[in-house]
Structures are given as C-alpha cells and as structure tokens.
Amino acid sequence: MTDLRGQSDVSRDAIVPLQVDAASGPEEVISERALETGSRSLGANAWRDLRRRPMFWISLALIVLFLLMAIFPQLFTSKDPNFADLTKARQLPSEEALFGYDAQGYDLYTRTVYGARASVSVGILATAFTLIFGSAVGIIAGYRGGWLDSVIGRIAEIFLAIPIFLGGLLFLFTFPNDIDTPFAIAVGKVAFVIAILAWPTITRLMRASVLQVKPNDYVQAARALGASPWRIITAHILPNSVASVIVVSTINLGVFISLEASLSFLGVGLQPPVISWGNMISDASGLGLIRAAPHMLLFPSLFLSLTVLSFIMLGDVVRDALDPRLR
Amino acid sequence: MGKYIVRRLLQMIPVIIGATFLIFIVVFALPGDPVQGRCGERPCPPSYVAAFRAEYNLDKPVVVQYLLYMGNVLQGDLGKTFYGNSVSHELAIRFPTTIKLAVMAIIVEIVIGISAGILAGIRRGKFADHLVTVSTLVLISIPVFVIGSLAQLIFGVKLGWFPVTALKGTTYELIMPAFVLASLSLAYVARLMRTNLVENLRADYVRTAKAKGLSNARTVGVHTLRNSLIPVITYIGIDLGALMGGAIITERIFNINGVGNFLYRSIHQKDGVAVVGTITILVLIFLLANLVVDILYGVLDPRISND
Numbered sequence: 001m002t003d004l005r006g007q008s009d010v011s012r013d014a015i016v017p018l019q020v021d022a023a024s025g026p027e028e029v030i031s032e033r034a035l036e037t038g039s040r041s042l043g044a045n046a047w048r049d050l051r052r053r054p055m056f057w058i059s060l061a062l063i064v065l066f067l068l069m070a071i072f073p074q075l076f077t078s079k080d081p082n083f084a085d086l087t088k089a090r091q092l093p094s095e096e097a098l099f100g101y102d103a104q105g106y107d108l109y110t111r112t113v114y115g116a117r118a119s120v121s122v123g124i125l126a127t128a129f130t131l132i133f134g135s136a137v138g139i140i141a142g143y144r145g146g147w148l149d150s151v152i153g154r155i156a157e158i159f160l161a162i163p164i165f166l167g168g169l170l171f172l173f174t175f176p177n178d179i180d181t182p183f184a185i186a187v188g189k190v191a192f193v194i195a196i197l198a199w200p201t202i203t204r205l206m207r208a209s210v211l212q213v214k215p216n217d218y219v220q221a222a223r224a225l226g227a228s229p230w231r232i233i234t235a236h237i238l239p240n241s242v243a244s245v246i247v248v249s250t251i252n253l254g255v256f257i258s259l260e261a262s263l264s265f266l267g268v269g270l271q272p273p274v275i276s277w278g279n280m281i282s283d284a285s286g287l288g289l290i291r292a293a294p295h296m297l298l299f300p301s302l303f304l305s306l307t308v309l310s311f312i313m314l315g316d317v318v319r320d321a322l323d324p325r326l327r
Numbered sequence: 328m329g330k331y332i333v334r335r336l337l338q339m340i341p342v343i344i345g346a347t348f349l350i351f352i353v354v355f356a357l358p359g360d361p362v363q364g365r366c367g368e369r370p371c372p373p374s375y376v377a378a379f380r381a382e383y384n385l386d387k388p389v390v391v392q393y394l395l396y397m398g399n400v401l402q403g404d405l406g407k408t409f410y411g412n413s414v415s416h417e418l419a420i421r422f423p424t425t426i427k428l429a430v431m432a433i434i435v436e437i438v439i440g441i442s443a444g445i446l447a448g449i450r451r452g453k454f455a456d457h458l459v460t461v462s463t464l465v466l467i468s469i470p471v472f473v474i475g476s477l478a479q480l481i482f483g484v485k486l487g488w489f490p491v492t493a494l495k496g497t498t499y500e501l502i503m504p505a506f507v508l509a510s511l512s513l514a515y516v517a518r519l520m521r522t523n524l525v526e527n528l529r530a531d532y533v534r535t536a537k538a539k540g541l542s543n544a545r546t547v548g549v550h551t552l553r554n555s556l557i558p559v560i561t562y563i564g565i566d567l568g569a570l571m572g573g574a575i576i577t578e579r580i581f582n583i584n585g586v587g588n589f590l591y592r593s594i595h596q597k598d599g600v601a602v603v604g605t606i607t608i609l610v611l612i613f614l615l616a617n618l619v620v621d622i623l624y625g626v627l628d629p630r631i632s633n634d
Binding site for chain 2: 155165
C-alpha cells in the first residue's frame with residue numbers, strides 16, 4: 001500500500017511543474033487537473049525519464065537512420081546495387097568502395113544499404129499484423145469472456161506450440177520464394193508466416209490487461225451510464241493496456257528482423273534477386289570466403305545487428321521508464 | 328498435486344493434436360505441391376504421383392489422411408527419405424550428437440547466465456549491473472548465425488583455438504558450437520535472473536530475515552536465490568523451442584552431423600517427407616519438455632498447483 005501511495009505522489013510532483021509551464025493557473029486547479037489526468041501522468045513521468053536517457057536517443061537516431069535507408073537508399077549511395085564487376089570480386093575495402101566488393105564483384109556498401117528495405121519491411125509488416133490482429137483478438141477474449149475466451153485460448157495455445165523458427169521453415173518450404181517472386185510477395189510471405197505464429201503473445205498480453213482493467217469502478221460506472229462496449233474499450237481499456245503492448249511490439253520488431261535474416265540465411269526466407277542482409281551473410285559464410293573475404297561477412301552483420309539492437313534497446317528503455325519498480 | 332498433473336496432461340492432448348494437424352495440413356493439404364522437387368528439375372510422371380498419393384493416402388479426406396499419418400508416427404514410422412531410408416532411422420542416428428550439443432549449450436547457459444544475473448542483481452545500479460545489462464542487450468541483438476560465423480572466423484580461422492568444423496561431434500569439437508548456441512538464451516537467462524533477484528530482494532521475507540540478524544550471505548544465498556531460480560529453470564525448459572531453431576543454424580555453420588543439419592539438407596533437397604517428419608518430432612519434443620517444465624513448476628512452487 002505504501003508503495004502505491006509513494007508512486008502517485010511522485011507522479012503528481014512530476015505533472016505539476018509541467019502544468020505550471022503550460023497553463024500557469026492557480027495551484028488548486030492544477031492539482032485537480034493532475035488528478036483528472038492521472039492515467040496520463042505515468043506517461044508524462046515516463047517521458048521525463050526517457051528524455052534523460054542517452055540510450056533512448058541513440059536507439060531513436062539509429063531507427064530513423066535505418067528507416068531512411070529502407071525508404072530512400074539513393075540518399076546514401078549513388079551506385080546501382082545490381083551492377084557487378086567480376087574483375088573486382090572479393091577486393092578489400094578501399095577508397096573507391098567503402099566496404100569492398102563481394103564474391104560477384106558487387107559493391108558491398110551499396111548492397112548493404114539496399115538490404116535495409118527487405119529487413120525493415122518484414123519487421124514492420126509482421127509487427128503491424130500481430131499488433132492489430134493480436135490485440136483485437138485479445139480484447140474480444142478478455143472483454144467477452146466465457147466460451148469465446150476458452151476457444152481463443154485453446155487456439156492460441158496450439159499456435160504457441162509451434163516454435164516460430166520451425167514453423168517458418170515448414171511454411172516457407174511448402175510455399176517457397178524463387179527468382180520470379182516479386183519483392184512485395186516475397187516480403188509479404190515471410191512477414192505473414194512470422195505474424196501467424198507470433199500473434200498469440202500479443203493476444204495473451206492484451207487479454208491479461210483487459211481482465212485487469214475491467215473490474216475497475218470507472219469501467220463499471222461507464223457501463224451503468226449506458227456506454228457501448230466499443231466506447232468502453234476505446235475510452236477506458238485501450239489507453240490502460242496499450243503501453244505494454246507497444247513495448248513488446250517494439251522489441252518484437254527487432255526479433256522479427258533477426259528471424260527473417262535467419263530464415264534467409266538457411267535459404268528459405270527471401271531469395272535473390274531480393275537483396276537482404278540474411279542472404280548476403282549466407283553468401284559470405286562459406287569457409288573459403290570467410291578466410292579470403294571476411295569483410296563480406298562483417299559489414300552486413302554489423303548493419304543487421306545494429307538494426308535489431310536499436311529496436312530492442314528502444315523497447316527496453318521505454319519499458320524501464322514505464323515500470324517504476326525496475327528503477 | 329496429482330490432480331494438477333492429470334489436468335496438465337489432459338490439457339496437453341488437444342494442443343498436441345492441433346499442432347501436429349496444423350503441420351500436416353500446411354504441407355500435405357494446402358494447395359502446395361507435395362511431390363515438388365521429388366523428380367529433380369522436371370515434373371513428376373503421373374505414375375509416380377499416383378503411387379506417392381496412394382502411399383500417403385492423399386486421395387482420402389484430410390482428417391483420415393491425418394489420422395493415418397499420426398497412427399504411423401506413433402508407431403515410429405515417419406515415412407522414407409529420397410534415398411529410401413526410413414526417416415526415423417536417420418533421426419535416431421543423429422539425435423545423440425544434437426542432444427550432446429544441446430546439453431552442453433544448456434550447461435553454458437546455466438553457469439554463465441545465472442552467475443552474470445546474480446552478479447548484476449546483487450550489485451544493482453553499480454558498474455557490474457550496467458555491464459551485464461548492456462552486454463546482454465548486445466548479445467540478444469546479434470543473430471545466432473552472425474555469432475556463429477564470427478566465432479568461426481575469429482576463434483577457428485584467425486586464432487586457431489578450436490576446430491572450424493565439428494564433423495565427428497567430439498566434445499572438444501562441440502565446445503565452440505555450444506557457446507554459439509547458448510549465446511542468445513544465455514542473455515535472456517541472465518536478464519531474467521537479475522529481474523527476479525531484484526524483485527525478491529525487496530520482498531518482506533528478506534526484510535524479516537535481515538531484521539532477525541541473518542548474515543547477508545545467508546539472506547541472499549539461501550532465501551532469495553532459491554526463489555529467484557524457479558522461473559529461470561522453467562524458462563530454460565520453455566526456451567527449448569528457440570534452442571532447436573538455433574541448433575539448425577549452428578549445425579549448418581559448423582557442419583555437425585545432427586538432426587538440425589539433416590533438416591537443413593532435407594529442405595534443400597526438397598524432401599518433404601523428411602522435413603515434415605523431423606519438424607513433427609521436434610514439436611512433440613518441445614511440447615513434452617513444456618509439460619515436464621509445467622509439472623516441475625508445480626513441484627517447485629506449491630502456489631501454482633494449489634488450486
């Protein structure tokens with residue numbers, strides 16, 4: 001109990017100076033406002049905490065960089081990623097080519113920059129699907145309860161029983177991507193299979209937060225006043241549960257990118273001519289090449305790991321900021 | 328306790344049926360081509376297709392197909408590979424190597440992961456804590472195949488400390504692959520251990536123990552550690568699914584002749600029967616491990632099973 005009161009005191013202290021800056025009204029009004037916006041004070045508090053953390057800004061800067069790279073690779077390089085010069089194959093980094101050339105004589109820097117698009121697209125698509133579908137199902141299960149909840153729970157259990165990586169291998173083995181598959185379909189397929197196996201995590205999280213919020217007095221009051229289920233969900237339940245779901249989704253985005261690269265590395269994910277970091281690392285990991293051209297392995301690995309790191313780090317920092325117990 | 332075990336067992340049955348059914352329909356019943364690649368780069372002759380469909384009962388209704396297939400699986404018959412060898416035999420000769428690799432990886436996870444977690448948890452907010460938190464974050468972000476390839480490059484090729492491939496699967500050869508395989512889960516284990524320890528150190532019973540005048544070593548070593556270890560041990564069981572995925576990649580990188588490499592080769596030879604059989608077995612092992620972990624959880628923490 002003492003813990004709880006301590007927290008709310010802290011959050012009110014945090015909100016008051018902000019309100020003074022914005023409105024500079026009399027003090028009583030401020031504290032009333034602070035009480036009214038109690039649900040937001042945790043967010044404001046977290047934001048104050050986040051702003052002071054260098055890890056937050058580093059991860060955000062990296063994410064913006066890689067997003068730019070995925071959308072406008074031309075900003076970073078003027079060369080053609082599909083132009084190869086076999087006479088330059090496996091040349092080490094030089095002034096002419098920052099990262100050197102790969103085994104086919106492609107410019108490695110250009111390929112690495114263009115590789116961002118596939119990885120980031122798979123991550124964002126799979127995350128969006130799990131976020132929307134997983135949350136919707138979780139809200140229905142938690143809000144309706146009863147037999148629907150049990151059925152959803154059982155189905156989620158079945159999907160959770162198949163490890164994502166094994167399921168991904170199996171699905172992409174049956175519906176393989178090949179040279180003629182257009183970029184959008186190849187990427188969509190990988191994102192779909194990751195999402196179809198990953199949604200139950202979000203569903204369970206959402207269901208748990210709905211069950212936590214539902215018995216609260218303000219939800220009961222809203223229902224007594226005749227609010228529709230839609231209104232109760234959007235006005236009361238979502239704002240209270242969305243934070244944890246977003247944090248987990250941010251971390252998942254990084255994990256999904258890593259998964260896509262792993263599947264591509266084994267030759268079932270994205271296939272050439274799609275340029276992806278997983279493929280590039282797979283190409284570079286032949287034993288002879290590791291000896292002769294280690295730069296082919298190092299640069300795509302570095303970009304891939306930094307992208308994954310930036311999303312996981314962002315999720316981690318935001319979670320710490322939202323959860324005062326961990327401080 | 329007995330009631331709890333029976334309930335977990337009964338709950339597991341629909342999950343096993345559902346998961347294996349899902350695997351089965353993805354490969355055999357969805358509008359893919361179950362004989363794709365079986366005849367090389369050309370389409371299969373109609374007689375072969377007919378024989379294949381008859382062998383796997385593909386002309387019967389899906390549910391019947393599935394039941395017949397599962398009946399065979401339960402009798403240990405997973406069908407035949409391209410070369411006419413039985414899949415279950417191919418798996419049986421490879422499982423010892425994979426199990427050895429997995430056990431070594433889990434030992435690495437436990438020893439390094441748990442000690443790092445304890446160190447960080449006890450010295451919360453100090454340098455050791457930040458070091459563990461940041462390095463585990465970096466470790467989580469580097470995909471297993473990158474760690475594997477880099478380890479091969481640095482410790483195998485450049486420094487020459489370990490053999491670059493592990494064809495024979497001796498313990499010495501498997502040391503580096505085991506570390507690579509353990510790397511990801513190791514980071515999660517360390518973080519979980521740290522979080523649990525930090526939470527438990529604030530518990531009332533720790534305050535009571537300190538108030539009674541117990542030494543710090545006893546408070547942390549006996550009371551807190553035991554409670555913090557329970558979720559970590561169960562996590563290691565649940566994490567077996569990720570370990571399997573990692574084993575496929577690790578075995579391919581270090582050319583270890585285990586189940587993962589068999590699966591990888593079957594995928595590239597487009598040997599559907601071998602792929603489905605192997606994945607079904609792996610998923611069954613994963614589910615059984617989860618069941619054992621659940622029951623173990625109930626035994627270790629009576630609060631779970633007392634309802």
